Amino acid sequence: MATDSVPTTEQEQPTKLEAAPGEYVETKFATLFEPPQPLKTDGGATIGPVTVAYETYGTLSPEKDNAIFVCHALTGDAHAAGRHGPECEKPGWWDDFIGPGKGLDTNEYFVISANVLGGCQGTTGPGSISPTTGKPFCLEFPVITVGDIVSVHAALVEHLGIEKLLSVIGGSLGGMQVLEWAARFPDKLSSAVVLASAANLSAQGIAFNTVGRRAIMTDPHFKDGRHYKAFGEDEPGPRFGLALARMLAHITYLSEASIELKFGRRLQHSEELGYELQRETEFQIESYLHYQGKRFVERFDANSYLFLTKAMDYFHLADSYGSLTEAVGRTDASFLVVSYSTDWLFPTSQSKELVAALIETGRDVSFIELDSPYGHDSFLIELEPLTALIQPFLAQTRTQRNTDTSNSR
Amino acid sequence: MATDSVPTTEQEQPTKLEAAPGEYVETKFATLFEPPQPLKTDGGATIGPVTVAYETYGTLSPEKDNAIFVCHALTGDAHAAGRHGPECEKPGWWDDFIGPGKGLDTNEYFVISANVLGGCQGTTGPGSISPTTGKPFCLEFPVITVGDIVSVHAALVEHLGIEKLLSVIGGSLGGMQVLEWAARFPDKLSSAVVLASAANLSAQGIAFNTVGRRAIMTDPHFKDGRHYKAFGEDEPGPRFGLALARMLAHITYLSEASIELKFGRRLQHSEELGYELQRETEFQIESYLHYQGKRFVERFDANSYLFLTKAMDYFHLADSYGSLTEAVGRTDASFLVVSYSTDWLFPTSQSKELVAALIETGRDVSFIELDSPYGHDSFLIELEPLTALIQPFLAQTRTQRNTDTSNSR
Numbered sequence: 038m039a040t041d042s043v044p045t046t047e048q049e050q051p052t053k054l055e056a057a058p059g060e061y062v063e064t065k066f067a068t069l070f071e072p073p074q075p076l077k078t079d080g081g082a083t084i085g086p087v088t089v090a091y092e093t094y095g096t097l098s099p100e101k102d103n104a105i106f107v108c109h110a111l112t113g114d115a116h117a118a119g120r121h122g123p124e125c126e127k128p129g130w131w132d133d134f135i136g137p138g139k140g141l142d143t144n145e146y147f148v149i150s151a152n153v154l155g156g157c158q159g160t161t162g163p164g165s166i167s168p169t170t171g172k173p174f175c176l177e178f179p180v181i182t183v184g185d186i187v188s189v190h191a192a193l194v195e196h197l198g199i200e201k202l203l204s205v206i207g208g209s210l211g212g213m214q215v216l217e218w219a220a221r222f223p224d225k226l227s228s229a230v231v232l233a234s235a236a237n238l239s240a241q242g243i244a245f246n247t248v249g250r251r252a253i254m255t256d257p258h259f260k261d262g263r264h265y266k267a268f269g270e271d272e273p274g275p276r277f278g279l280a281l282a283r284m285l286a287h288i289t290y291l292s293e294a295s296i297e298l299k300f301g302r303r304l305q306h307s308e309e310l311g312y313e314l315q316r317e318t319e320f321q322i323e324s325y326l327h328y329q330g331k332r333f334v335e336r337f338d339a340n341s342y343l344f345l346t347k348a349m350d351y352f353h354l355a356d357s358y359g360s361l362t363e364a365v366g367r368t369d370a371s372f373l374v375v376s377y378s379t380d381w382l383f384p385t386s387q388s389k390e391l392v393a394a395l396i397e398t399g400r401d402v403s404f405i406e407l408d409s410p411y412g413h414d415s416f417l418i419e420l421e422p423l424t425a426l427i428q429p430f431l432a433q434t435r436t437q438r439n440t441d442t443s444n445s446r
Numbered sequence: 447m448a449t450d451s452v453p454t455t456e457q458e459q460p461t462k463l464e465a466a467p468g469e470y471v472e473t474k475f476a477t478l479f480e481p482p483q484p485l486k487t488d489g490g491a492t493i494g495p496v497t498v499a500y501e502t503y504g505t506l507s508p509e510k511d512n513a514i515f516v517c518h519a520l521t522g523d524a525h526a527a528g529r530h531g532p533e534c535e536k537p538g539w540w541d542d543f544i545g546p547g548k549g550l551d552t553n554e555y556f557v558i559s560a561n562v563l564g565g566c567q568g569t570t571g572p573g574s575i576s577p578t579t580g581k582p583f584c585l586e587f588p589v590i591t592v593g594d595i596v597s598v599h600a601a602l603v604e605h606l607g608i609e610k611l612l613s614v615i616g617g618s619l620g621g622m623q624v625l626e627w628a629a630r631f632p633d634k635l636s637s638a639v640v641l642a643s644a645a646n647l648s649a650q651g652i653a654f655n656t657v658g659r660r661a662i663m664t665d666p667h668f669k670d671g672r673h674y675k676a677f678g679e680d681e682p683g684p685r686f687g688l689a690l691a692r693m694l695a696h697i698t699y700l701s702e703a704s705i706e707l708k709f710g711r712r713l714q715h716s717e718e719l720g721y722e723l724q725r726e727t728e729f730q731i732e733s734y735l736h737y738q739g740k741r742f743v744e745r746f747d748a749n750s751y752l753f754l755t756k757a758m759d760y761f762h763l764a765d766s767y768g769s770l771t772e773a774v775g776r777t778d779a780s781f782l783v784v785s786y787s788t789d790w791l792f793p794t795s796q797s798k799e800l801v802a803a804l805i806e807t808g809r810d811v812s813f814i815e816l817d818s819p820y821g822h823d824s825f826l827i828e829l830e831p832l833t834a835l836i837q838p839f840l841a842q843t844r845t846q847r848n849t850d851t852s853n854s855r
Binding site: 078079080081082176179180237240241243247248252255257277280281284285288291296297301302310313314315322326327330343344347350351353381384 | 488489490491585588589646648649650652653654656657660661663664666686689690693694697700702705706709710711719721722723724729731732735736739752753756759760762790793
């Protein structure tokens, strides 16, 4: 059993690194960056210890050469696949893509998924207790970067005893993390899969994030980010602001075509226009967005939303490493880059820029724009074509890696 | 002088229907739909009297055959050209397009511009005093349609003694009004100029409007729309919500290319990233959007924003008149339809649908997609190519009209 090879400092014992098909998965926690070795952030702050929530699926090979790290998007979490138990049947957010025989085939690979630094789903974030004050960090949490997120995950991978990942994969903010992995830890991965992402957020993307943050920060329940019970706040926090931010962001995740397809101008409650201003959910798309906003507030922390969108705005691979070619030239990992035809938040043109830089540096890169009506969300929805692409890509990575290993013996 | 031909019920006397080059212009007011003949809205409400704020530029010909009606967009007003006086030098919103020798040449044409019903710039709207209660209408104002807006403007044109307009022109929501003019008052115009518009708002457009309205209505200072001094409210009204709505809408008016061109990722105050969350205007685009939101709140009423975006959502020419071809087939006016290459709020594809319907019904239609980096705002910015198009189009309309008149003698 692979368990042997895993460090035994997990908070939940015993650590179990495999999951048979149909078996329940559990979220585990690792504590890293314990003082006196805290994480030094790109912004110059120090933070530690850092707790990381993560899950694993499949079995780590004795050679530890079959590990794939999954990077989640803005509001994702460690629960990427499987179900937690009979009382909690909610499948992971990429359950159709991770599992036996699926895109990331857990019969073959050991898949790791971890919540990001700054998040609110188990990994240390602004809602976590500051060891200095004994109260939640709130806005005292350091402004973090995608690089900081990846540093924490790299420490987790090391902590799991894995020297080099077979692949790192992610979409959107997850794809940014993949690119950062390749530039910051160039020897720690054999391949990189970047989905619906880019080497930087567009200025338009920053603009949308600005409005979302503004919605949160102007909500009177925001209270400078101290909207937690620990501060005697029984109130719901900036739920209107957070819901607004989500509604707005949600529009950018869909394509005009997908909205048209799914809702068009159909009305929610009636066949006829109501001529009422206060019936705010007259059109189905209105109702849908309101519902999305409402549901999001139940599961996400407004402060995490601020910090993670800021990390997204800050991400700029070329600025961080001199140029795009210098950044991607640091690794000899092979790349698979996928964009989606109707994604206007991370348009194909941005993927092409990245691919051009990869080609220029002589990297092994495959690129495809997949036709999909689902806009930016396609990487979460259109899993059949992605599965067809990823399986041979991973197999090839493994073959290549074995060849390289044999050659270097 | 044309003054003779104008009804004398204006609130401000004497009415002056011409403006020499360089002369100041003034906003005039007409009171229409006086009881017992109030306006019956499409939603089944009645409202009257209705005050209309309007301006005119140029001189009405003795034959009254040179009048052009300008329809403003969502947050425009009657002040489309010229300046109000030495203390108020702010040029009208389309001043580069309306004036002697300009696109709408006031040496040739008599141009009328009026604020829309439901607005907050002089024409009756939710902030106006209800004759029933003696207090502002607030949300008791009826939900109005683009058709209602146009009905009020048609009454103004009649009131000005003009039987048939040479042309009706407008962009965005203004373009919707142009289409409604053609369908609702088919004999009242010789030509129609539709810029950056469509026969209906896309579902994505409805989605953005929904979020904007939600931002206003969840602002605690909204107070069910009773945020006026008349109700003892000294507070600023839902200014955060209204600013958010504007910031968001403003992104949709720009193109990714124009944001990139104008701001890119440039920082506002520094050369270096600040790693501060609360410096909300770190990037120039953030600063710009915040400024736009702030400035907008000073000049616009939140309730008007609710009613006018709702009118925009409701607009659907095909539903109102059976089909698109039936709608545009009602008039024999000639059409000029202009779209802009980077406009994603009213994309060229929507203009093409409209043009196809016009062609199908045998209308005289010219269509062009102008190359412009400025997105939806192009119709307010790219005035040189528009001027080059509009001048011969109007000249031809006039020739055609004279020919028709001679033939019918």
